[in-house]
Amino acid sequence: MSGITAALAQTVNTPYTEPGAVFVSQAILLFGLLALAFVALHTKRSTLWWVGAVVHVGAGALLPYTANMAGFFVIWELVTVGAAIVLVCEPDADGLLRRYLPWQLLAAALLLSGFALQFAESGSIALPAAGVTAGRVLIGIAVAIKAALMPLHLWMVETYVRVRPGTAVILSAVATKIGVFGVYRLLPGSITLEILGGIIATVAVLYALRQNRLRPFLAFHIISQVGYMIAGVGSAAAVAQIAGLYHLGNPIAYKGLLFMVVALMVPMTGTSNIYSTRGMGRRSFVLTVAAIAGALSISGVPPFNGYISKSLLQSSLVSPVAVHLLTIAGIGTALSFTKFLWHGFLRPGPLPQAHDVQEGLIVKTGTRTITAVLSLLCLLMGLYPRSFFAELPVSTGITGQSFLSGLTWPIAGAALFFILYGPILRVLLVTLPGSNTVVSLLRSAGTRGLQLMQRQHSGDIRRYLGWAVGGTLLLWTWVVLAP
Amino acid sequence: MIVLTIGITCIALTGIGIYGLLRRTHMIRMVLCFNILEAAALLGLVLIAYSPDARSPILRAATDAHVLPLPHALALTAIVIGASLTALMLTLIVRVHRSHGTVLVDKLKDWRG
């Protein structure tokens, strides 16, 4: 009976140092540190907040190294605890925790029971290298919650749009990536996961398109990127897995960059409505460059890092359905980021009232430097991918032929924005159900059920006695009839 | 024959007691139903002890056949416990009557849900 302590000791002694794990860990750590620095320069936070953030990032960076289930579970929970501490320090802690923690704990419970099944089957506490053999469904749902896959994404959308901007930067870096790493580490590769990833990437992009506020817009793009990653790391093909892992590192960089940009531009433009922001291009050169770099990366334009992983994924996935889905998602991504750049930065027209004079909201040099560093990082990860992840089969994002083919779909997306955006948006608004319609239906059904159950406990002791008599009869019947 | 009679009585009393418990609203009637059930259980105990042609377990000649003494001892203990429970229930009914102003059990619905 090897206990928790023994398992933890084992984790420390024999870390899991497969190259993909090391890359993910380093990506989380590097970006986590940058994000912490960004927040430190951006606003003042309480000590407790810092404790939570450091635990969150640290545990996230530690997780890939764990070699057994007990360690994996404990560190997985530490990530949640860190996030919970961070959320406690937010202004609307009550509502945030209510939205965040139940989902996370549901994931934890599922993961725990899945691990128990695996342990029961294999008799060993070690994590099998080729994915678990038992309890796949439970573990799958657990990592899907953590990765904010589409029907289980509500916690993320509802949390990330309610926290303060800096906090969103920290949270966007770790939580969902942990879930994706869970898919990589725990689930065996299959075509189902590839297609699932493709579907999620596409649907999330469609939802992102109809958002008119900045942070929900970014949140849905996180989900879309997670779809790409799932398609990659969930594939049975080795190259696709590597591409998926690299794609896991890329959005950490460019997604964090975009969150930082948004965190800085909302106070400057005084609005979080995409259509009302404007004129950023004439206000801050660095921010504009950063936003463009982020948008190019996420749209998969060479030579930025998004291009490397996306093109690798396209070429290595087993299922053609998934490939097509990812193509559609790529066009949608380009379209929506064209929209973002156009309204926020490039659109000509009169500037709205200046908000940047308000105290404490001026963009500080330090934060600008960090966005610049991240933009550079996005570029470098595209130019010299092997220096970051030695297992990659490609050496650079700039080769003549690939450059042109890489540009095709992003340009198509950008063109769509200028030609057909209005009709597309109208179709989307009509056809897509509101992302929380299903959930609210489920919720009301659940509430009804609970009310019914509560009404059955009417307080009449005679009814309770009747239940007890009935239960006894049930036991007796069983005894008489059972062999 | 006597075994059968007592057995049927025992079953009938149990049925009556449980039906009463489930249907009567008056608390004191519920207590009475408990007493009926208790009586049925005691009858059962006595029935277990009974055997034909056996005498009561008061020893006069060692060779006599006696009924089982143990169930009788158990029944005695059960009677005392049952009486105590009855007393406790009656006390509680008195207090419930004072606080709720009713002796009907379906009016006791402060706690529910």
Added chain:
Amino acid sequence: MSRISATLLVSGIIVFGVIVAYELTLMPRTADPLNHAPLTLRDTGAVNAVSAILFDYRALDTLGEATVILMTATVVAFLTPRAKASMLAVRLSSIVLYGVVILLPFITILGIAVMAHGHISPGGGFTGGVIVATSTVFYAVVYSVGGQQSYVIAPAANKLIENTAMTAFIGVGLLGLGLAGSFLANAQTGIPLGTPGELLSAGTIPVLNLISGVKVGVGLGIIVMSLFLE
């Protein structure tokens, strides 16, 4: 519970009752397979096998049972604290008033006799205790007319007696523990068992009989008194 569901449940119970009854008719009925009686005589010296079981073989049960009475008396008295009882508004006839006075000593003596002969004849501490309690109740019923003080024994004294009896019961048990190494031991302590059938026989059984008789008498007294008029 609706009438239908209650009827269904009860018929379920009856079905099982009939199953049990049917099986029992198939079972052989034997008289005292352990042949308790001679064994009882040898082990405990008590003629009344039920008493022997209650106060010797299974004396721990009896201690528990006495505890239940003590507890109920305490609880009932605690929950219904009253200073006085006024039972009835009617006047009782003098026959009743004086008849009770004449009857009471006899009832009490009968109770004590039943307690004392518990090991040699039917009856015992519990039966005797109930008889004694009856006398208390009679007295209270008859003399509490018009709000007079009804307690034969004051509640404080009642409690004192109860607790003393409890101490005595445990004391007898500890005596067995000290002498024979086992709680509530009787014959092994070396106390002479005497000749079966005599009043002074059967070791500690008559003592325990008396103690539990006092407990039951007082306990029931407290319980009934407390429930008066309520």
Added chain:
Amino acid sequence: MNGLFTELPVLLIVIPLAGVPVLYFTARRGLGTALPALAVILFVVILLSSGARDAMHTPVVTAAGGWQPDLGIGLQFDLLAVAAMLVTSLIVAQAILSHDETSGAQHFRTLLMLLYAGSNGLMLTQDLFNAYVFIEITSIASYALVAGKQDRGGFESAFKYVVMGSFAGLLVLWGIAGLYLTTGTLDIQSLASRFEAAPGAVASLSAAAVIAGLLIKLGQVPFHAWKADSLSGASYTVSALLSGVTTTAFFVLLLRVLSALPSLTVSLAPILTTIAGLSIITGHLMALRQPRYSRLLAYSSVAHVGYGLLAVSSGAVTAIAAGLFHILVHAIMKSGLFFLGRSFLHTGNRSDRLEAIVFPEQHRTLHVTLYVLLAMSMIGIPPVLGFTSKWYAVLETARAGYDTGAALIALGGAVALVYYLRVGLQLVHRGLPELSSPGPASKRLPVPIAGTALILLLAAFSDRLLGFCVLAVVQLMETV
């Protein structure tokens, strides 16, 4: 007969019983009752720990009055009893320390001693009828304790409790009578050998009746409904005792009965698992919508006892041990939460509706820390004992082949989080607008609860604690 030590088990019952007259006499002399009551517990614990070493090798089986079982009453002092009684002693001691109301203190402590004696007897006895007597002692003491609050809610709770409890007692009595009829014995150990030979269905039906009675006492679906109603009218101290001491005692008795009847346990396993699963679901879902603190905790108890029952009904030794371990840990943490509830009263608030409860200004940080620790343990969040016990329960249940059950246990934590979080956010909420008068300030730090909370930090040793439980269960299986 070699003296006192073999008779140790009976002393564990007799000392608390003797405590009743002792308390009475000390109270009469104006000496107070807290110290004697504590002395009784101290005495019991010393006896327990000095006897534990003997029990480690072979269980001490004694017979009251020197009569061997089958004629007399056997008491088995084994590791199971040691473990469970140490836990219940801790809770009883806490109850004595935390009860600071002067009126009715003697009455309360007397009943407490009786409850203690009854539960100790339940955990020791090997004789079914003796068990019935102790069930009634324990139950009557509980009814009286619930009614002891002497208000409208208390009496309603007590009446419902007594009705349901009496029915359970009758079921047990019927079952015992039937078992005696068919097997001719009341001793659990001889029952184990004679049960198989008993012809017909009567023996099984009777055993099922005993089990049903115990399930009522444990509050498992569909026998559960009285539980919340009886706890909502009781004072917090009493609720702590009911959910800590009596539940543990009845669970131990159920273990003894089930382990004596292995064939019946196997044939009942599917339905017992169903009952446990339903209890977990119902308990957690009902707790989700409860408006009162005590009712919420009561429904959560239904679910947690369900965890234990689920593990036990799976039949594997390690699973039973894990279930026992969880029940013991649950007793500690649940009673801790109830004791913590006493602090709400110091704010001058008489209601325990969730929107009204709040910790007193004084020692708020300590209170909040304790709540967080206890709630974490109840939910099953890593560094505390509640997590490890639950982890083992999930693991061993899954290993015994009950995948769905294991998943249910794990999922229960997620639901539990929602309601403990709701309470927690309410409790840390500062400055309630409705609360006009601050009430009497609490002078007393929640030290006893702090002790409990510290125990929950023993998670690092949970391997050994579970090992102890495994030993206890192995011993139980072997001796029967």
